[in-house]
Amino acid sequence: MFGDIMGMMGKIKETQQKIEDTKKRLDTVLVDEQSSDGLLKVTLTANRAIKSVTIDDSLLEDKEQLEDYLVLVLNKAIEKATAVNEAELAAVAKDGMPNIPGMDGLF
Structure with missing residues (x-):
């Protein structure tokens, strides 16, 4: 019994390290987004x-348009980056979690 608990604790610690390593790697994964017209x-x-x-220089002439573009494009980029981040971290967490009865539906 205690061996199982110790084994699970070791597995959890190993998974935590893999999550931290994945977070560091995600700093090097780049997500590009642009407006539909490429400006x-x-x-x-x-x-x-x-x-x-x-x-693009043409956007510098209209402050309101530039602000609108920034909000739209940044939100799309953040959404993409979040999807990549969550998928990568979920995969590491799922692979590294010990098999605990009743917990299999959480990941």
């Missing part, structure tokens, strides 16, 4: 840190 482009990491923003 605004953003790049984020899968951990949702903005790496670059490219704005």
Whole structure:
């Protein structure tokens, strides 16, 4: 019995390390998004840190339009990055969790 608990604790600790390693790796995974006309482009990491923003000069003439573009494109990019982040972390967590009866539906 105690061996099972110790084994599960070791597995959980190993999974925690894999999650931390995955989070670090996600800092290097880039997600690109752009407006439908290509006038605004953003790049984020899968951990949702903005790496670059490219704005076409024509958008600099209309502050309101630029603000609208930024909100739309950044929200789309964050949504994509979040999906990548959650999928990667869920996969690591699911693979690393011990088989605990009744807990299989949680992951």
